[in-house]
Amino acid sequence: MKFKSNGMTLTGKRFDLSKIIVYIAIVVAFIVFSITLGSSGFLTVKNQINILRQMTTIGIMSFGMTFVIGSGEIDLTVGANIATSGIVAAIVMRSGGNAFTALLAALATGLLIGAVNGLILIYTGLPSFLITIGTLTILKGLSMELANSNSIPIYNRTFTQIFGNGKVFGIPVMILWCLLCMGIAWVLLRKLPFGAKVLAIGGNSKAAEYSGINVVRVRLTIMVLSGVMAAFAGVLYCARLQAANYVYGDGAEMNVIASVVLGGTAMSGGVASVIGTFVGAWLMAMIDNGTVIAGMTASQQMIVRGVVVIAATALGAISARRKQKR
Amino acid sequence: MNKPIIRLEDISKSFFGVPVLKNVDFEAHSGEVHALVGGNGAGKSTLMKILTGVYGKDGGRIFLEDGEAVFHNYKDAFLRGIAMIFQEMSSVPTLTVTENIFLNNELLKGKCFLDGKSMRKRAGELLDRLGVDISPDAVVGDLSVGEKQMVEIVKALSSDAKILVMDEPTASLSANEVDKLFEIIENLKRQKIAIIYISHRMNEILAIADKVTVLRDGQVVAELISRDLKVETIIGHMMGNETGTSFEWIPPKRAFSKEAVLKVEGLEVADAVRDVSFELHRGEVIGFAGLMSSGRTEILETLFGIRRPSKGTIRIDGQEVTMRSAGQAVKAGFGLVPEDRRTQGLVLIHSLKKNLVLPILKKMCTGLFLSPKKINETAQQSISELSVKTDSADKIISLLSGGNQQKIVISKWLRSDMKILLLDEPTAGVDIGSKKELIATVRKFTDQGNSAIFVSSELQEMLAVCDRIYVLKRGKIINELRHEEIESEEVLQNEIQK
Numbered sequence: 001m002k003f004k005s006n007g008m009t010l011t012g013k014r015f016d017l018s019k020i021i022v023y024i025a026i027v028v029a030f031i032v033f034s035i036t037l038g039s040s041g042f043l044t045v046k047n048q049i050n051i052l053r054q055m056t057t058i059g060i061m062s063f064g065m066t067f068v069i070g071s072g073e074i075d076l077t078v079g080a081n082i083a084t085s086g087i088v089a090a091i092v093m094r095s096g097g098n099a100f101t102a103l104l105a106a107l108a109t110g111l112l113i114g115a116v117n118g119l120i121l122i123y124t125g126l127p128s129f130l131i132t133i134g135t136l137t138i139l140k141g142l143s144m145e146l147a148n149s150n151s152i153p154i155y156n157r158t159f160t161q162i163f164g165n166g167k168v169f170g171i172p173v174m175i176l177w178c179l180l181c182m183g184i185a186w187v188l189l190r191k192l193p194f195g196a197k198v199l200a201i202g203g204n205s206k207a208a209e210y211s212g213i214n215v216v217r218v219r220l221t222i223m224v225l226s227g228v229m230a231a232f233a234g235v236l237y238c239a240r241l242q243a244a245n246y247v248y249g250d251g252a253e254m255n256v257i258a259s260v261v262l263g264g265t266a267m268s269g270g271v272a273s274v275i276g277t278f279v280g281a282w283l284m285a286m287i288d289n290g291t292v293i294a295g296m297t298a299s300q301q302m303i304v305r306g307v308v309v310i311a312a313t314a315l316g317a318i319s320a321r322r323k324q325k326r
Numbered sequence: 327m328n329k330p331i332i333r334l335e336d337i338s339k340s341f342f343g344v345p346v347l348k349n350v351d352f353e354a355h356s357g358e359v360h361a362l363v364g365g366n367g368a369g370k371s372t373l374m375k376i377l378t379g380v381y382g383k384d385g386g387r388i389f390l391e392d393g394e395a396v397f398h399n400y401k402d403a404f405l406r407g408i409a410m411i412f413q414e415m416s417s418v419p420t421l422t423v424t425e426n427i428f429l430n431n432e433l434l435k436g437k438c439f440l441d442g443k444s445m446r447k448r449a450g451e452l453l454d455r456l457g458v459d460i461s462p463d464a465v466v467g468d469l470s471v472g473e474k475q476m477v478e479i480v481k482a483l484s485s486d487a488k489i490l491v492m493d494e495p496t497a498s499l500s501a502n503e504v505d506k507l508f509e510i511i512e513n514l515k516r517q518k519i520a521i522i523y524i525s526h527r528m529n530e531i532l533a534i535a536d537k538v539t540v541l542r543d544g545q546v547v548a549e550l551i552s553r554d555l556k557v558e559t560i561i562g563h564m565m566g567n568e569t570g571t572s573f574e575w576i577p578p579k580r581a582f583s584k585e586a587v588l589k590v591e592g593l594e595v596a597d598a599v600r601d602v603s604f605e606l607h608r609g610e611v612i613g614f615a616g617l618m619s620s621g622r623t624e625i626l627e628t629l630f631g632i633r634r635p636s637k638g639t640i641r642i643d644g645q646e647v648t649m650r651s652a653g654q655a656v657k658a659g660f661g662l663v664p665e666d667r668r669t670q671g672l673v674l675i676h677s678l679k680k681n682l683v684l685p686i687l688k689k690m691c692t693g694l695f696l697s698p699k700k701i702n703e704t705a706q707q708s709i710s711e712l713s714v715k716t717d718s719a720d721k722i723i724s725l726l727s728g729g730n731q732q733k734i735v736i737s738k739w740l741r742s743d744m745k746i747l748l749l750d751e752p753t754a755g756v757d758i759g760s761k762k763e764l765i766a767t768v769r770k771f772t773d774q775g776n777s778a779i780f781v782s783s784e785l786q787e788m789l790a791v792c793d794r795i796y797v798l799k800r801g802k803i804i805n806e807l808r809h810e811e812i813e814s815e816e817v818l819q820n821e822i823q824k
Contacts, residue, residue: 191695193687200684203673210632210670211684211738212656270675 018316019264022276025312026283033290040293047289049172055285056178057082057233058252059278062259063185064229066277067222068128069260070189072202072269073121075223076132077113078230078256080139082249085109085231087143089159090152090244099159106235107228113139114227118220128223136253143246151245154238164239174236181229186274188225198222202269258309259284264316283308329391331356331520332377332408332489337386339372346372347544349386354489354520359511361523361531361552364541365564366784370524373541374491377522378410379403409482410491417477419467424449426466427481452480455517456510472503476510489520496530497618500597501800508534526617526783528557528823542566561819573765573790575809579773582793583608585644587777588746590629593638598624600801602638606746606777611768613780613788615822616798622781623665624801626748629779630662631655642746656685661739663732665750671735672723679705679719682734686742708737712767729760736767747771747778753787765791785815785822797821 033042041047061078068075089106097105113135120131154160166173189195197218200208209215238244261267262283263276287308291301330353339347347369354360362370375381377388379397388395390406397403400410417426428445435441449462458476460469466477475495482490496504511521511534525531531538532552540548540563548563586605593602599621606612614622627633629640631649639646642658649655652662664670672681683690683701690700705719712733716726723731732752739747749768753761768778768791782788788795789812797805797818805821812818 187695193691193696196680196684196687196696199676200673200680203675204669206670207673207681208684209652210630210662210664212653213684214651214653270673 017319018266018313019271019273019276021312021316022262022264022279022283025262025308026279026286029283029286029290029308033286033293037290037293042290042293047293049175051285051289052175052178052282053172054289055281056174057237057249058255058259058284059178059281060181060233060236061226061230061252061256062263062277062281063181063274064226065256065260066185066263066265066272066274067189067195067198068226069257069265069267070202070269070272071198071219071222072205073128073219073222074132074257075114075117075128075226075230076253077117077136077139078226078233079249079252080136080143081110081113081227081230082234082237082252083143083244083246084113084139084146085234086238086244086248087147087152087246089235090154090238091146093154093156093159094152099156099162102156102159103163103235106231110227110229110231110234111224112227113231114224115220117227118223121223122216122219140246147244147246149246151243153243155242160239160242162239163236164242174240177232177236181232182274182278185229185277189272189274194218194221199270199272202266202272204270255281255284258305262309262312328355330354331391333389334373334377335387335389337373337376337388338384339369339376339381340384345544347376347383350541350544350546352377352539352546354522356488356518356520357515358536359515359521359523359534361525361535361538362541363525363528363531363538363560363564368541368564369544370541371493374410374493374522374524377403378408378491404485404487407486407488408491409485409487409489410493411475411478411482411495412493417466417474417481419465421466422462423453423460423464423466423469423477423480424462426477427452427462427484429481431485448484449480452484456480456483456513458510470503472499472506475499475507479510479514483519487519489522490514491522491524493524494526494618495523496525496527504530528560531560532557540564557823558820561816561823565814565816565819573762573786575790576766576769578609578611578769578793580609580775582610586641587643588629589641589644591639591641593625593628593640594636595621595624595628595633595801596636598801599628599635602798602801602803604796604803604806606779608775608777609772610793611772611778611780611791613782613792613795614798615785615788615795615818617822618783619800620798621801622798623750626662626750626779626781629655629746629748630660656742656744659743659745661685661742661744661747663735663739663747663749663752665754667728667732667735667755672731674722674724676723677720678709678714678716678723678726678734681723682708682719682738682741685738689741704741708734708741711740712737712763727757727760728755729757729764732756732764733760733767736764740767740771745776747776748781749778750781751783752780753782753784761787785818789815789818797824799824 065075065078085106088109089102092102092105117132117135121128162173168176197213200213201215201218205215237248259280260277263273263280265272265277287305288301291304333353335351337347337350350373352373364370372381376383379400379402395406424446427449433441433445446462453460453462460473460476466474495507499507514521523535532555535552538550538552538560539546540560542564547566587608588606591603593599602625614625616622624633628635631652631654647658649658668674679701682705690696702719709716709719714730714733716730723734752764765787768780772778780788780792793809795807796803
């Protein structure tokens with residue numbers, strides 16, 4: 001009948017815990033580690049910079065993933081993408097290419113990976129979860145093939161300095177690259193029509209289509225963006241380690257997804273935050289760092305990381321559900 | 327006369343202080359088809375929701391054969407033998423017919439394991455008893471709409487339903503399927519089932535019903551025996567004499583252009599639209615009147631590039647155009663207010679202003695970047711122009727009332743460079759005040775030299791705004807009426823029922 005309820009849920013402009021939980025969590029983690037590990041070196045400037053440097057590759061992948069998840073899709077290839085594009089860069093340099101050509105080759109690889117994912121997505125309409133499980137496996141095989149299952153050393157000092165180990169005014173270049181990527185992602189999401197389209201598609205793709213938005217093109221662009229961002233992370237990764245290897249980035253997609261979701265991006269799409277994603281990745285790196293200083297084993301670290309992800313996202317989700325009931 | 331199987335006495339119901347049902351009496355007898363008719367908002371669906379326990383009632387009583395009954399929810403009513411055949415099918419498409427029939431009512435072997443064999447046998451018997459030729463092993467998703475409906479009926483019977491409520495059961499059926507459904511209804515009558523039949527299609531009601539109850543503005547205005555009844559008589563009762571709620575005709579302020587802005591010839595869309603030709607002039611509002619599934623929505627969606635025509639040409643200002651996507655239709659100058667506001671019109675989790683600027687993101691930029699200033703100005707303009715009731719432009723759109731939401735959907739397009747506005751049921755779920763405003767907005771838009779196509783089940787509204795009305799029946803245009811030729815809503819109602 002005409003007298004439908006107006007859907008009066010109280011989720012208007014009110015305080016939403018799921019969006020700010022990551023900021024609370026990182027403050028809590030910092031305080032806890034400062035108290036317990038302050039004397040063991042956690043609080044030194046060097047260690048804090050170290051944490052930021054460690055988060056950079058996951059962070060850059062996560063910025064691309066923020067758009068993917070914000071549009072209601074998923075990209076599981078980001079970890080394998082790191083290996084493949086890193087190997088391509090290393091091969092280019094081994095064959096005499098300079099640092100710049102190596103960078104371009106790696107980014108082109110990422111673009112191609114994203115384009116393949118995107119094209120399969122828009123032409124088959126299969127769930128992106130399934131598509132990228134497939135392409136992920138292909139990429140793993142491909143990178144093993146390219147590298148003959150070996151590590152390829154990188155001797156190009158320009159490359160390793162600019163993207164990996166160099167410093168500007170005492171700040172590691174990797175942190176600067178990460179901040180640059182964050183800036184680009186933030187502008188794309190908040191300042192350009194593109195971001196508005198991405199979130200509209202994630203919120204209700206039908207309504208986006210009926211508003212005349214070219215949903216297909218935006219989806220393709222999102223997957224390409226994620227591919228290129230992950231490839232750039234691959235460049236940093238192999239520059240830092242001065243080698244490329246097919247095992248690099250293995251399983252990184254899980255940390256990436258966790259960072260994005262911790263940062264307040266909705267798994268169902270429609271809501272996303274680049275700054276939140278940055279803080280999410282930072283939090284994960286801080287926990288890794290703190291647990292190492294505390295002397296935990298790798299296996300114990302993994303358990304802690306898993307608990308934190310569930311606890312933080314659950315708190316946000318529970319608060320959102322409570323509010324709806326009220 | 328024998329005792330009724332169910333009797334509703336003095337039923338009253340209000341929503342938000344607005345009475346929807348006023349002291350309604352209604353009864354149904356075993357082995358009879360009792361039709362319930364009335365205009366949109368007359369209270370039919372509310373009455374049936376009270377009967378099936380979905381809504382509580384404010385006043386009145388419900389009696390079954392063995393005394394008074396109180397239903398707190400659908401399940402209470404269902405256990406007492408009342409089943410509703412839903413308009414949207416409630417079956418699980420991936421399960422078989424047998425599995426669907428016994429869903430949540432499974433036959434067990436040793437109180438633990440599913441007894442597939444007995445269930446399949448029993449399903450077969452039930453299907454045979456109704457004379458339905460569907461295999462119990464067929465997957466429901468593969469069945470036609472009509473067959474799915476039969477499965478629903480069988481499912482209701484499997485739990486010993488005595489009273490079946492059918493709400494617009496023929497809305498999406500083909501002519502053959504309607505005949506088949508009527509055979510089954512005759513069969514059900516012989517099995518002493520009482521059927522309450524809601525429909526807008528008068529000819530079907532005359533063909534199948536034994537009695538007709540007419541509701542108007544929440545009251546029973548007539549109880550008729552359907553033998554020797556005429557369509558005109560029912561419509562007369564439905565309309566009454568009052569004109570209090572009707573909308574006033576808003577005449578166009580300027581003459582229409584001689585040349586057609588939009589000219590459609592020989593349009594065909596799958597099974598939905600057949601050989602439809604029409605034209606639209608600058609400054610003009612045309613309407614498509616017809617029953618549900620008469621092809622109204624399909625014509626609009628084809629113009630908007632969402633459906634592909636199999637035949638026919640679309641010309642804008644004399645130029646032939648092909649629309650492959652909504653994006654192209656927008657570029658060609660179309661805007662669509664879609665049928666379902668919540669799933670097609672709005673991103674419900676986003677704010678008012680984000681929804682508003684979605685089709686005009688390009689215009690909201692300074693250089694490459696979105697300008698928050700432009701967006702806020704646009705939002706404020708739209709809010710004041712259409713008097714949208716909201717605290718701010720940042721309010722989440724799902725918190726607005728239906729009428730205010732719809733104003734935003736229309737406003738989306740008024741801000742673009744759109745020349746032809748397509749409106750599909752724009753006033754559904756909208757309060758009366760907002761309806762008048764929406765209609766006035768459409769006329770204001772066309773007075774600026776634009777055009778509009780208006781589709782609505784509410785004929786009064788069409789009469790208030792359409793300069794010409796095409797009458798559709800099963801995907802074909804069967805008549806074309808100018809505003810002056812339509813004396814009253816009754817005339818148009820009779821045209822649609824032809």
